[in-house]
Amino acid sequence: MNAHTSLETPAVLIHRPQLLSNISRMAQLAADKGIKLRPHVKTHKIPEIAQLQVAAGAQGITCATIGEAEVFARAGFHDIFIAYPLHLGSAAKARLNALPGAVTIGVDSVEAAENLVGVRADIKAFIEVDCGHRRSGVLPDSAELTEIHAALGERYAGVFTFPGHSYGPGNAAGAALAETTALQACVEKLGGGLSSGGSSPTAALTRGIDEMRPGVYTFNDAQQLDSGACTEADIALTVLSTVVSRNVADRRVIVDAGSKILSTDKPTWINGHGFVKGHPDLRISALSEHHATLFWPAELELPKIGAQLEVIPNHACNVINLVDRVYVAGEETSWPVVARGQNS
Amino acid sequence: MNAHTSLETPAVLIHRPQLLSNISRMAQLAADKGIKLRPHVKTHKIPEIAQLQVAAGAQGITCATIGEAEVFARAGFHDIFIAYPLHLGSAAKARLNALPGAVTIGVDSVEAAENLVGVRADIKAFIEVDCGHRRSGVLPDSAELTEIHAALGERYAGVFTFPGHSYGPGNAAGAALAETTALQACVEKLGGGLSSGGSSPTAALTRGIDEMRPGVYTFNDAQQLDSGACTEADIALTVLSTVVSRNVADRRVIVDAGSKILSTDKPTWINGHGFVKGHPDLRISALSEHHATLFWPAELELPKIGAQLEVIPNHACNVINLVDRVYVAGEETSWPVVARGQNS
Structure with a gap:
């Protein structure tokens, strides 16, 4: 990957x-x-x-x-x-x-x-x-x-x-x-x-x-998925993140992808702030600038501190505008986001 | 200004x-x-x-x-x-x-x-x-x-x-x-x-x-104002924007400050996506990437196309992370946001 x-x-x-x-x-x-x-x-x-x-x-x-x-x-x-x-x-x-x-x-x-x-x-x-x-x-x-x-x-x-x-x-x-x-x-x-x-x-x-x-x-992104415009198999952008904190009793897991990379786009009809790849129901329930909070389902093994997860954001257009470079998964290729931040 | x-x-x-x-x-x-x-x-x-x-x-x-x-x-x-x-x-x-x-x-x-x-x-x-x-x-x-x-x-x-x-x-x-x-x-x-x-x-x-x-x-920002941590007089960051569209019958005004500069941070307890300086009740009701929608009160004169408005965002920390440079109002000074985008 x-x-x-x-x-x-x-x-x-x-x-x-x-x-x-x-x-x-x-x-x-x-x-x-x-x-x-x-x-x-x-x-x-x-x-x-x-x-x-x-x-x-x-x-x-x-x-x-x-x-x-x-x-x-x-x-x-x-x-x-x-x-x-x-x-x-x-x-x-x-x-x-x-x-x-x-x-x-x-x-x-x-x-x-x-x-x-x-x-x-x-x-x-x-x-x-x-x-x-x-x-x-x-x-x-x-x-x-x-x-x-x-x-x-x-x-x-x-x-x-x-x-x-x-x-x-x-x-x-x-x-x-x-x-x-x-x-x-x-x-x-x-x-x-x-x-x-x-x-x-x-x-x-x-x-x-x-x-x-x-x-x-x-x-594509979580918003397009929930709109019915794509399936999860069509999602081409994810945010690689690391588990930095967890509360085992609450099954609460914190990853380091916050609003400064996922953005906070969340129309009222969408649930949460993005989801974990492969688990469209595993939605981010809270988002700070550098923390995303997930409550891990009882039937899935709780990820360890340091584990890496891919997050599918709600709105890809705003994610792109938050990074200077993107990385092509499984390759050595990366692309600079040369038009990032061109607001006027 | x-x-x-x-x-x-x-x-x-x-x-x-x-x-x-x-x-x-x-x-x-x-x-x-x-x-x-x-x-x-x-x-x-x-x-x-x-x-x-x-x-x-x-x-x-x-x-x-x-x-x-x-x-x-x-x-x-x-x-x-x-x-x-x-x-x-x-x-x-x-x-x-x-x-x-x-x-x-x-x-x-x-x-x-x-x-x-x-x-x-x-x-x-x-x-x-x-x-x-x-x-x-x-x-x-x-x-x-x-x-x-x-x-x-x-x-x-x-x-x-x-x-x-x-x-x-x-x-x-x-x-x-x-x-x-x-x-x-x-x-x-x-x-x-x-x-x-x-x-x-x-x-x-x-x-x-x-x-x-x-x-x-x-x-400070709209979130701090509504939290009671500051007053409008304490707001030190605004987003200068231009009226690009309006619907006179609906009193709907569109300015060019969208989610790619204001961010979409909006806790459930806050109303709207920021407000117009001097009018804390004049909240942005919808936000796209380059459009903010405001419904102008009947008692205020509708701004003209091309008029400039200052918007007070919900969350200043995410605004700063969206621009490469900020401008000190009323001066020739500007500052580069040198730590923008440092997510890891």
Whole structure:
């Protein structure tokens, strides 16, 4: 499992067979539907992984910030959609203008569209549409949709949405339908344009749009497992940890993977803060910065002090953002997380 | 507020007057009680701030990991307690042995104490005691306490605890009493040794011990405010963010400070994911990686797209670990977070 013999814990392990299978399955899903795949690289922030995605058929990549786009542009990716409603100051405009290749961004207000004065003319924009997640984006039937379209003029490229309400057990089908309906209605109303949607939970269900931008399918995590978007066999990222403390009477075990590597992402519908590989019911019940608390089931032998456990986190995207390097399990390979921390 | 004119959001701002006042108040509290102050630097991970703490009277510092200790040792701090139940592999032992100056560590098992073979003889250990937080640490009345003491032999330095159950409204007094009672009972049982306790919520109440190790008092945050350990006037760390989207009918406002800068720390007793400075009831209701959702009260004017807001996070320690640099508000000063990401 661990060819990095001197690897100190906690450390993020990437499991290559699962990674490759996740990447090829999503590429096949997109190809079968005739939808372009533009994966969101915020999940991994690692150019080597984006190269695997492109080799499998992805066309272009998606970023969340200009900073991520800069890092991936330096690594040779020159078709980037920053799928975020950017409101740009002068420094951000200069950074955006300096990006090479095909760059598109998101807007969801007339103010942001009008603020694009000074942005390079070939930088196009997608209007963000809210298909039910109730975060950013304009509603398909709102007057703002056409106002933003008018304000964008020649920059208008299409509409995009994120069906984030697909997260959670049983939500994917309804969210996928809402996504398609909203995007198609907007394209029709605006008389054309591309439609961009897609999340990992809806990817198998979505159709009738031009491209999709799933991210977390690359690794998968406890949240995707509980959402029904993957099985445990599809999990490609774990956190190697060491048992540092235990209370035998309480069967309480403490490992050294805390919130500073697992993050504390925990939607209300998910149980605990991640689980032990091979034991999806063995959930972390409490998390401090450098401690994770597990209550060990009576039917399993209590691990010894110094034993190593692999933890499957709730949300892989936030784990990646907490480490500078990840280690490919069973190999000598490691990858720097070169876009870690690019928040703006 | 912001002398860093080209500062792009989201960005962490440090407010120097509040920082200095928090540092000097805690130093005075410790001096008044005759307790040594050994602040936990995991909160800030910034040597410049630790130097302010030492200048105000702190004696030594506390770290969570060997990696943090290495960074602070390079910055000139040579009296470091790694207050964590370390279980050391050979690489970790070598790193520990290479630390200069006075180094103490934590242990809470016979296995970890016996594993100290090969660790430099002048590196001493504190036995971690559980005073009610039910995380790591041995119970004061357990047989293990004396067994670990025997296994440590000449390395034994004393006992330490973290009254983490002090977090939450109304919990501090009980936790402070439990802390003192547990530490005093253990020192008596073991026939001597130093006692180290302390957390920010209990700092004003604790007495009868040798030193305390509060951390988050340096900055304070929404969690400390709701615990009753500080007021809003004592908050020294905020996250500058920009309004990127809004839904006027719903009075929903989205700012660009998401979980990749605020973290998602949210104990069940706290409402929301942080709040807007000056409006402690204006809590973030949802958090994605780059979006924070706020529902704006009817009595306040809705902020415009592009407006900047300062967000007070739930847990400052996890915010610091997400950025490479912080900016001192109203000055040209910035500090690199040199110990960011030191998880092992």
